[in-house]
Amino acid sequence: MEILNWFGRFHPALVHLPIGILIAAAICHWIAVKRPGWKGAAIVPTLYLLGFLAASVAAFAGWRLAEEGGYQENIIFWHRWLGILLVIVSLVLWRMNSNRTTVSSPWLSLGLVLGLLWVGHLGGLMTHGEDYLVENAPQFVKKLASYEEGSRFTILDDPDSTQIYTHIIQPILQKNAGPATIMISRRRIKYGGSRGISQRGKNGKVIEGNASGSELFKRVVMDPASKKYMPPKGVGLSYGEIKLLEWWLDGGAPTEKSVASVETAPAIQAILLNRHKLDTKPKSYIEKTKVNPVDEQVMNKIREHGFAIRQIAMNNNFVDVTWKDIDTLSVNDEIGVLEEVADQIAWLDLGSSNLSDESLNVIGQMKNLVRLKMEDNPITDASINDLKELKHLESLNLYKTKITDICASDLAHLKGLKKLFIWQTEFGETGISQLKAAVPGVEVIGGYTLSTPPPSD
Amino acid sequence: MSLDQEYRYRQTQLETRRHFLRHCTTGLGALALAGLGCSSPSTDQVIKTLTGHEDRMRHYFGRAKRVIYLHMAGSPSQLELFDYKPTLNQLHDQACPQSLLEGKKFAFISGVPKMLGHQANFKQHGQSGAWISNHLPHFCQVADDVCFLKAMHTDEFNHAPAQLFLYTGSPRLGRPSLGSWVTYGLGTENEDLPGFVVLVSGGKTPDAGKSVWGSGFLPSIYQGVQCRSQGDPVLYINNPEGMDRQLRGQTIKAINEINQKEYDEFGDDETLTRISQYEMAYRMQLSVPEVMDIGKEPQYIHEMYGTEPGKASFANNCLLARRMAEKGVRFIQLFHWGWDSHGAGKSEALNHGFLDRCKEVDQPMSALIQDLKQRGLLDETLVVWGGEFGRTPMMENRGGVTNPFAGRDHHTDAFTIWMAGGGIKGGVTHGETDEIGYYGIKDQVHIHDLQATMLHTLGIHHEKLIYPFQGRDFRLTDVAGKIVKEILV
Numbered sequence: 031m032e033i034l035n036w037f038g039r040f041h042p043a044l045v046h047l048p049i050g051i052l053i054a055a056a057i058c059h060w061i062a063v064k065r066p067g068w069k070g071a072a073i074v075p076t077l078y079l080l081g082f083l084a085a086s087v088a089a090f091a092g093w094r095l096a097e098e099g100g101y102q103e104n105i106i107f108w109h110r111w112l113g114i115l116l117v118i119v120s121l122v123l124w125r126m127n128s129n130r131t132t133v134s135s136p137w138l139s140l141g142l143v144l145g146l147l148w149v150g151h152l153g154g155l156m157t158h159g160e161d162y163l164v165e166n167a168p169q170f171v172k173k174l175a176s177y178e179e180g181s182r183f184t185i186l187d188d189p190d191s192t193q194i195y196t197h198i199i200q201p202i203l204q205k206n207a208g209p210a211t212i213m214i215s216r217r218r219i220k221y222g223g224s225r226g227i228s229q230r231g232k233n234g235k236v237i238e239g240n241a242s243g244s245e246l247f248k249r250v251v252m253d254p255a256s257k258k259y260m261p262p263k264g265v266g267l268s269y270g271e272i273k274l275l276e277w278w279l280d281g282g283a284p285t286e287k288s289v290a291s292v293e294t295a296p297a298i299q300a301i302l303l304n305r306h307k308l309d310t311k312p313k314s315y316i317e318k319t320k321v322n323p324v325d326e327q328v329m330n331k332i333r334e335h336g337f338a339i340r341q342i343a344m345n346n347n348f349v350d351v352t353w354k355d356i357d358t359l360s361v362n363d364e365i366g367v368l369e370e371v372a373d374q375i376a377w378l379d380l381g382s383s384n385l386s387d388e389s390l391n392v393i394g395q396m397k398n399l400v401r402l403k404m405e406d407n408p409i410t411d412a413s414i415n416d417l418k419e420l421k422h423l424e425s426l427n428l429y430k431t432k433i434t435d436i437c438a439s440d441l442a443h444l445k446g447l448k449k450l451f452i453w454q455t456e457f458g459e460t461g462i463s464q465l466k467a468a469v470p471g472v473e474v475i476g477g478y479t480l481s482t483p484p485p486s487d
Numbered sequence: 488m489s490l491d492q493e494y495r496y497r498q499t500q501l502e503t504r505r506h507f508l509r510h511c512t513t514g515l516g517a518l519a520l521a522g523l524g525c526s527s528p529s530t531d532q533v534i535k536t537l538t539g540h541e542d543r544m545r546h547y548f549g550r551a552k553r554v555i556y557l558h559m560a561g562s563p564s565q566l567e568l569f570d571y572k573p574t575l576n577q578l579h580d581q582a583c584p585q586s587l588l589e590g591k592k593f594a595f596i597s598g599v600p601k602m603l604g605h606q607a608n609f610k611q612h613g614q615s616g617a618w619i620s621n622h623l624p625h626f627c628q629v630a631d632d633v634c635f636l637k638a639m640h641t642d643e644f645n646h647a648p649a650q651l652f653l654y655t656g657s658p659r660l661g662r663p664s665l666g667s668w669v670t671y672g673l674g675t676e677n678e679d680l681p682g683f684v685v686l687v688s689g690g691k692t693p694d695a696g697k698s699v700w701g702s703g704f705l706p707s708i709y710q711g712v713q714c715r716s717q718g719d720p721v722l723y724i725n726n727p728e729g730m731d732r733q734l735r736g737q738t739i740k741a742i743n744e745i746n747q748k749e750y751d752e753f754g755d756d757e758t759l760t761r762i763s764q765y766e767m768a769y770r771m772q773l774s775v776p777e778v779m780d781i782g783k784e785p786q787y788i789h790e791m792y793g794t795e796p797g798k799a800s801f802a803n804n805c806l807l808a809r810r811m812a813e814k815g816v817r818f819i820q821l822f823h824w825g826w827d828s829h830g831a832g833k834s835e836a837l838n839h840g841f842l843d844r845c846k847e848v849d850q851p852m853s854a855l856i857q858d859l860k861q862r863g864l865l866d867e868t869l870v871v872w873g874g875e876f877g878r879t880p881m882m883e884n885r886g887g888v889t890n891p892f893a894g895r896d897h898h899t900d901a902f903t904i905w906m907a908g909g910g911i912k913g914g915v916t917h918g919e920t921d922e923i924g925y926y927g928i929k930d931q932v933h934i935h936d937l938q939a940t941m942l943h944t945l946g947i948h949h950e951k952l953i954y955p956f957q958g959r960d961f962r963l964t965d966v967a968g969k970i971v972k973e974i975l976v
Contacts, residue, residue: 427863
């Protein structure tokens with residue numbers, strides 16, 4: 031089998047021979063039809079036979095090479111079966127013309143030539159990249175082919191659905207590095223499943239779980255003057271491409287992991303953002319979560335009830351709501367209007383609004399609340415229990431309220447809490463210890479002093 | 488946008504507003520005055536019309552809602568406060584190497600100056616180990632709350648152009664200031680107070696004058712309103728003798744009716760701004776004295792800040808800044824003058840006047856950070872401290888003669904600012920200067936980068952906050968600006 035696999039590598043060399051012979055056969059075929067009595071007509075069946083034999087050998091080599099894998103499936107399918115069809119057509123043409131006294135209709139030979147061109151083009155797509163023919167073509171050709179200059183890097187939308195190998199690494203190997211590197215990548219694909227990713231090549235492990243041990247990486251960063259340098263022709267990999275390759279190899283060269291499922295260092299984040307517009311920066315809950323937009327009429331209604339309401343950002347439907355402290359209105363009477371947008375409220379500021387305990391049951395329904403300010407209000411321990419469903423609450427401001435250590439057990443339900451403000455309350459060391467035991471990492475912020483004595487009111 | 492397009496754009500804007508004015512049942516003047524004293528829906532509509540960009544510029548999720556900018560006018564020496572360089576002490580009094588002077592332009596240094604070692608003692612503070620000098624004994628206590636940018640650099644080496652560059656993105660007059668851009672982009676949170684307030688201390692306004700809080704080519708509704716911590720908080724805000732509030736209201740109503748007719752005839756945006764400002768001034772007669780009265784603060788707060796009600800001081804202004812932040816003022820700009828420590832006189836000597844300035848700001852700015860933090864305001868308030876440029880590691884030798892006191896010349900290539908709160912990491916030092924603090928050698932941050940980063944914390948994309956003027960789109964960061972992502976939360 032090894033020798034057959036090795037034979038497959040000669041496909042690129044062998045494939046040109048039948049192309050030349052069969053095109054020559056088709057040309058002679060046409061001349062023979064157009065010029066009856068032409069002496070050269072006798073060579074037509076011989077050329078078809080030679081072409082058929084050469085095409086058979088090339089097709090066999092190609093079949094073996096395709097078995098190694100690593101090619102785009104749709105292209106290899108058509109390249110393979112169209113190639114075999116052409117082998118059969120060349121045989122048919124030989125049979126049709128083997129009687130040397132007559133020459134068959136030449137139209138099938140035209141089909142053979144067109145087929146040869148198309149099969150050759152498909153092969154070129156796989157070895158030189160899809161835009162090989164057009165990237166350096168004149169503008170009018172690019173326009174005809176709908177080729178966009180800016181399409182060098184694929185724009186990727188979502189780290190969750192972006193596969194590291196398929197969408198980022200494979201295009202680097204296929205588009206930028208040239209055929210030699212692709213051969214290395216193909217080897218990895220072939221042996222990746224059954225034998226792991228440490229297939230030993232002639233000069234070491236082609237793919238290793240880390241970049242420094244990988245022959246692939248060594249070759250793309252070695253001295254370009256070296257014979258082993260990859261790619262052997264053309265421009266080498268860019269800094270960004272090398273860093274992405276290194277990141278992929280250091281991560282164990284995964285073939286089926288998404289970008290979101292692995293760690294990305296800041297340098298890699300920057301490269302992914304610049305090349306692919308792919309934002310891999312860790313996102314806050316507000317940025318990750320999607321909610322329905324609030325209708326403008328609802329917004330206006332809420333404003334009429336004494337609240338300021340704003341969308342948190344242009345492309346984010348969460349809202350930031352603040353009580354406007356209007357003398358003629360009471361927050362406790364008006365807060366019910368917020369139930370309509372309970373899912374959309376991410377930030378709520380009801381500081382110094384004379385908020386009463388009874389109003390907190392409305393706040394407790396705002397399941398996406400992240401920042402809640404209720405400072406300087408007559409709130410007591412009794413109402414804190416209403417907040418226990420706010421799993422995403424990160425910042426809770428209760429300074430200058432009437433809470434005590436007693437509410438620590440209710441606050442302990444807020445597992446997402448990162449900051450609690452308790453200055454000028456009776457929430458003391460006991461409550462803080464209890465809370466920190468239940469919610470590790472929460473920062474409890476009391477009062478500060480510089481050179482002044484602690485506040486005493 | 489071409490001139491023609493801009494003309495059409497403005498015409499469309501005018502038509503839209505004229506249409507609104509002509510078809511509303513009561514007219515703009517009535518709308519404006521109907522809401523005086525309280526914020527009715529119709530008043531909101533007028534304000535919304537005037538601040539039409541409000542909230543449309545919040546391009547992405549920004550953690551900061553407002554900014555307090557503490558500007559040390561004259562530029563404090565980073566080498567006496569934050570940028571500790573032991574090598575500089577070793578080189579003290581030695582002649583400056585020629586390599587540092589070749590091709591350089593200084594404001595006053597000429598010939599070969601001598602190197603000047605630190606005129607301070609440094610220690611590391613907080614868990615972050617930030618280097619802070621003994622001149623800021625209070626500030627050491629908040630070292631872990633602030634982020635130092637130690638390799639700041641600017642393009643301008645004289646005060647006025649450098650201040651203009653910092654606040655408007657251009658060293659020449661005529662561009663809108665940072666606070667104006669922010670209020671243009673995000674509007675105000677409190678309709679009874681200006682969105683952009685300026686407080687000045689130290690006895691003088693900055694060298695660049697009021698242009699550093701001007702609105703440039705933006706509608707003048709976005710310009711900063713200067714408030715005072717001594718005397719009337721805003722000049723002429725009180726009614727003149729013999730005029731009561733009712734008479735003032737009737738006067739403004741009459742003026743606005745005339746303005747409305749002017750607007751109908753000529754369609755100038757500035758007329759709308761004027762109507763709005765009359766209305767705002769009327770509301771401010773009640774709201775500003777209330778917010779500016781620091782006498783209501785408890786004694787421990789006065790002790791914390793070192794404030795003395797009734798005096799014009801940086802400490803009072805810091806406390807006012809916190810009060811305004813609580814009330815939802817979008818951009819609070821403080822200027823404290825007197826940091827130009829050349830050493831030509833005692834008041835500008837690093838070991839005399841400079842120490843006085845340090846004492847004036849150390850406690851209040853530290854108290855401001857802690858006070859904002861304990862009230863839960865620091866997370867949503869971006870605090871920035873700094874000058875317009877830095878100071879040289881060399882002693883100034885004005886006219887080739889050594890100055891009588893220790894002082895340093897203006898320096899554009901390296902200086903330190905700090906930022907805190909509002910989406911900025913605390914306890915971080917970003918950037919590094921060389922062994923004598925002359926050049927930034929790592930993570931340099933340009934003025935445009937600072938502007939872009941500040942806007943980013945507010946949720947504004949600095950490349951999208953634009954205003955068409957004279958045939959092209961203008962922006963604060965001109966054609967530059969890179970967000971310093973490393974310091975963002």
